[in-house]
Amino acid sequence: MEIPVKTPSNSYAVTIGKGILREALTAQHDLFTKADKIIVLTDENVWTAQQSYFEANFPYIFEVHVMPAGEKCKSFENYNEVQTYLLKQKCTRKSLIIAFGGGAVGDLAGFVAATYMRGIPFIQVPTTILAHDSAVGGKTAINHELGKNMIGAFYQPEAVIFDITFLHSLSEKEVRSGMAEVIKHALISDAQWVEELLEGDHVTELPEDLLANYLAHGIQVKATIVEQDETEQSVRKYLNLGHTYGHAIEAAAGYGRVAHGEAIMIGLIFSLLLSEKFGKVNHQFTKRFLHFAMENGYPFEAVQEFTFEQLTEYLLKDKKADYGQLQFVLLETIGQPFVQKVELEQCREIDRQLRALLA
Ligand code: NAD
Ligand code: ZN
Incomplete structure (x- = not known):
């Protein structure tokens, strides 16, 4: 099922369903072929639980960077580490980020995408029920020690691909x-x-x-x-x-x-x-x-x-x-x-x- 989201800054579709990952990714073929590099940002729990299904259904060549799970992922330290990783990977404005995880990964990856070289495209691939909310709407952020989500940007994804198969491994x-x-x-x-x-x-x-x-x-x-x-x-x-x-x-x-x-x-x-x-x-x-x-x-x-x-x-x-x-x-x-x-x-x-x- 597809739900369109039209905002002044970007229009995109949320595709939701069971087992839809491969088909929905393929529907974004142009975005993938334009990209000079595809970087998957995920966290350790998501990658442990869902790596095999993800790899089996992701039809493009990608690099993966696995981050600490939970709010640790939204720290300044991790934000800095991820930007360093992208620079070392020689990512450019044409690189594409895939946010593969729950709300924490989505918020961090979205903010990284919003700010790396003043903004590069990203796709949300949510893996929690909560992320039906966080992955849609373009709020991205990291935490400051004086407050949660205090540093961020409104930055819309190019697509949201929500394969509910990922929810099987949730606690x-x-x-x-x-x-x-x-x-x-x-x-x-x-x-x-x-x-x-x-x-x-x-x-x-x-x-x-x-x-x-x-x-x-x-x-x-x-x-x-x-x-x-x-x-x-x-x-x-x-x-x-x-x-x-x-x-x-x-x-x-x-x-x-x-x-x-x-x-x-x-x-x-x-x-x-x-x-x-x-x-x-x-x-x-x-x-x-x-x-x-x-x-x-x-x-x-x-x-x-x-x-x-x-x-x-x-x-x-x-x-x-x-x-x-x-x-x-x-x-x-x-x-x-x-x-x-x-x-x-x-x-x-x-x-x-x-x-x-x-x-
Ligand atoms: P989360 O991303 O921290 O995920 C919760 C836990 O589940 C983590 O330990 C994660 O590793 C694990 N996990 C995720 N998917 C899994 C899977 N498929 N199988 C096994 N384990 C899995 O948290 P969340 O609850 O998804 O999101 C909370 C975050 O979202 C908060 O940081 C909150 O501020 C943010 N949020 C943002 C918005 C927004 O509009 N941007 C809205 C609501 C919440
Ligand atoms: Zn909330």
């Missing part, structure tokens, strides 16, 4: 993490889809066809938003539902221990509680959603590990925070997001409510 934790972003896409767009998710199987036990449908649906939601607002001046902010409080939990826990999407699920509950206050979401829905998230094993115990004061430090570091005033994406009703400024004291009250619900 349960990574499936749970990625599904939180799928559920986020449902919450900001489609009440009926949310109902289906809430009533359906555990997120780690979805039949493959249904999972593929959900991923395509999520990509469609993201593509529609990114087309309207490539650089997050308006509606793209809706994609940050659950991310203000979620990022604070993720950062306080130390990146990796609570996976990105796991933290976002906690943030989604926080946003629902706030949406009861500023929108028309009813408390019964929030409680039902929380029950669903707990049944699915999201790590709510992480909240109790920190005081609100400890989380505040991270809340205020959020890129969306504007000198002490916090900006949240909330829901008027399910499927209808809006942006709301919220005082820290109001957050403290919601944080108290969340802890009471979890007790």
Whole structure:
């Protein structure tokens, strides 16, 4: 299945399906034949788990550079190492980068591509559920010690090729993490889809066809938003539902221990509680959603590990925070997001409510 993404800076297709790698790569034949060198950037876990399938279905000559997995991949040190590698390989403006991995590899490889010789083409080949989100839309970044994703660029890929065969080797934790972003896409767009998710199987036990449908649906939601607002001046902010409080939990826990999407699920509950206050979401829905998230094993115990004061430090570091005033994406009703400024004291009250619900 192909989902087109048209932004002012580039138009491309997201191809998603099972076993589609070879065919989708071949569909980009011109891009490959124009390239004087093809560099695959990946991480150690992805390469260990998926090297043989990748090599068996990649019909062009390439060099591979294997990086440390997880957030380590998005460090300045690794960014520098990769640029050095490209220079030593004598890559030029005509070289092509393949980002083969999850969101971390995609963010790093995209930023490398955006900045090597002022920009060279790249293709996203995502390997996690979460990357149905991160690989689409052109946000690329590395981390600074003073904040995650603080150094980056909007830089669109030439294509996104999402072969869901790669998802077979994901751990349960990574499936749970990625599904939180799928559920986020449902919450900001489609009440009926949310109902289906809430009533359906555990997120780690979805039949493959249904999972593929959900991923395509999520990509469609993201593509529609990114087309309207490539650089997050308006509606793209809706994609940050659950991310203000979620990022604070993720950062306080130390990146990796609570996976990105796991933290976002906690943030989604926080946003629902706030949406009861500023929108028309009813408390019964929030409680039902929380029950669903707990049944699915999201790590709510992480909240109790920190005081609100400890989380505040991270809340205020959020890129969306504007000198002490916090900006949240909330829901008027399910499927209808809006942006709301919220005082820290109001957050403290919601944080108290969340802890009471979890007790
Ligand atoms: P990740 O890339 O760190 O992958 C998670 C773990 O799974 C890693 O250990 C990785 O090595 C492993 N892995 C990946 N694919 C695998 C496979 N097929 N089989 C076995 N193991 C595999 O993390 P992620 O959850 O995919 O993405 C999180 C990152 O994405 C964060 O850095 C976040 O900031 C970023 N992100 C970016 C955007 C964006 O729009 N650019 C959006 C959301 C998240
Ligand atoms: Zn996210």
